[in-house]
Amino acid sequence: MLAAGMICGKPGSYAFDLPRPEIQQADQVLVRVKEVGLDGTDFGMVSRGQPDIAEGRNEVVMGYEMVGVVEAVGAWVTKLAASDTVTMTVRRWCGICHPCLHNQSDMCMTGLFTERGIHKIDGFLTRFVVGQEQYIVKEPANQVWCGVLTEPLSIAEKGVEQIRFIQARIVWACSNPSHSFDLQTWGGCRTGLVVGVRPLGILGTALLRLAGVDTYVADIVPEYSAKAQLVKQMGARYIDGRTKTPQEMVDMCYTAGNLDIIFEASGAATTAVELINHMSRSSIYVMTGIPREGVTMQMDAGQLVRRLCASTR
Ligand SMILES: [Zn+2]
Ligand SMILES: [Zn+2]
Numbered sequence: 001m002l003a004a005g006m007i008c009g010k011p012g013s014y015a016f017d018l019p020r021p022e023i024q025q026a027d028q029v030l031v032r033v034k035e036v037g038l039d040g041t042d043f044g045m046v047s048r049g050q051p052d053i054a055e056g057r058n059e060v061v062m063g064y065e066m067v068g069v070v071e072a073v074g075a076w077v078t079k080l081a082a083s084d085t086v087t088m089t090v091r092r093w094c095g096i097c098h099p100c101l102h103n104q105s106d107m108c109m110t111g112l113f114t115e116r117g118i119h120k121i122d123g124f125l126t127r128f129v130v131g132q133e134q135y136i137v138k139e140p141a142n143q144v145w146c147g148v149l150t151e152p153l154s155i156a157e158k159g160v161e162q163i164r165f166i167q168a169r170i171v172w173a174c175s176n177p178s179h180s181f182d183l184q185t186w187g188g189c190r191t192g193l194v195v196g197v198r199p200l201g202i203l204g205t206a207l208l209r210l211a212g213v214d215t216y217v218a219d220i221v222p223e224y225s226a227k228a229q230l231v232k233q234m235g236a237r238y239i240d241g242r243t244k245t246p247q248e249m250v251d252m253c254y255t256a257g258n259l260d261i262i263f264e265a266s267g268a269a270t271t272a273v274e275l276i277n278h279m280s281r282s283s284i285y286v287m288t289g290i291p292r293e294g295v296t297m298q299m300d301a302g303q304l305v306r307r308l309c310a311s312t313r
Contacts, residue, residue: 001127002017003016003018003061003122003125004062004126005061005123005125006046006051006053007059012049013046013062014059018122021130026074026075026076027074027133027134028074028132029074029077030130031071031086031128031129032070032127032128033066033124033126033127033129034068034069034144035144035147035148036065036066036123037063037151037152038062038063038065038125039152039198040198041064041290042062042063045062045118046062052118054114054120060120060121060122060123061117061122061123061124061126062125063125063126064090064115064118064123064124065150066087066123067087067139067150068087068088068124069083069084070086071128074133076133077133079133079138080133080136080138085140085144086138086139087137088116088129088131088135088136089137089151090117090151091105091106091113092105092113092116093113096110100113149199149203152199155200156200159286159288160204160286162286163261163286164181165181166284167282168180170282173282174189185211186211186212187214190213190258190260190261191216191258192208192214192215192259192260192263193215193217193253193262194208194263195217195219195241195266195272196219197221197227197228197230197231197238200288201217201231202227202231205236208236208261216237216239216249218238218239218244219238219241220240220241222240237252239252246271250275258280260282260284261284261286262275262284262285262286263286264287268289268291269291272287272291273304276307276308277303277307279307281310
């Protein structure tokens with residue numbers, strides 16, 4: 001079975017043969033892969049030439065964003081059947097900590113989790129994959145065309161979910177009952193800045209706009225670029241960050257009042273830290289970008305701590 005990924009000690013990406021996987025446990029599902037998304041995380045792994053491969057293996061299959069169709073199910077599988085459109089989650093539990101034991105490996109305490117296509121275990125850039133039913137998410141039958149975006153969307157969704165969860169404490173922030181954080185229209189009087197028009201930033205923008213948030217999006221691509229045009233079609237306003245300081249970008253957002261949400265999706269560490277200094281009172285900062293290590297900057301630590309303590313209670 002053809003697969004694509006990385007090989008131990010050889011920089012770059014390669015195609016190689018693997019045995020076709022088979023159902024070996026009653027709770028497993030065999031999935032025919034239809035589409036796999038590759039993004040900056042995959043590119044980073046290949047360009048660094050540092051495959052993260054489990055001990056005893058010589059290669060690892062890449063790709064952690066996927067959509068597929070169920071080919072066969074084990075005897076204990078109850079919620080899935082052949083021909084269902086599905087996607088698979090990425091992280092697998094450490095088997096030790098309480099969050100993982102409660103099926104919340106996103107919150108793993110030990111760091112001993114594995115991730116398909118990212119950390120130790122095979123991803124989905126191949127013909128067939130097998131997984132336990134608990135890690136497989138059924139998609140609406142007519143969503144094959146966009147199901148590959150479910151994994152990155154789940155990251156943006158989690159950020160927005162936490163915004164709603166945390167800000168719901170501040171019930172007196174707005175007197176309009178239709179802006180309650182338990183309603184889909186929670187963003188009606190709120191302003192957000194999304195930094196980065198890569199996939200996560202675009203998906204985050206879509207969610208904020210669906211909630212009615214007055215959304216600004218900043219990146220260093222021209223306004224006529226396809227990505228900037230896409231967020232503008234969602235009703236967001238685009239800021240060309242090539243000629244603006246973080247302060248100037250934030251000032252543009254302030255024309256609408258408070259800057260309630262900063263959604264960082266650029267992966268640029270210095271920008272991400274600098275923006276903390278521009279948070280409004282009682283605002284929320286969602287960080288989704290994971291920058292490379294070894295980025296240094298000079299900063300006023302006193303100002304940073306003052307901001308964090310005084311503005312983000
Ligand atoms: Zn764990
Ligand atoms: Zn309101």
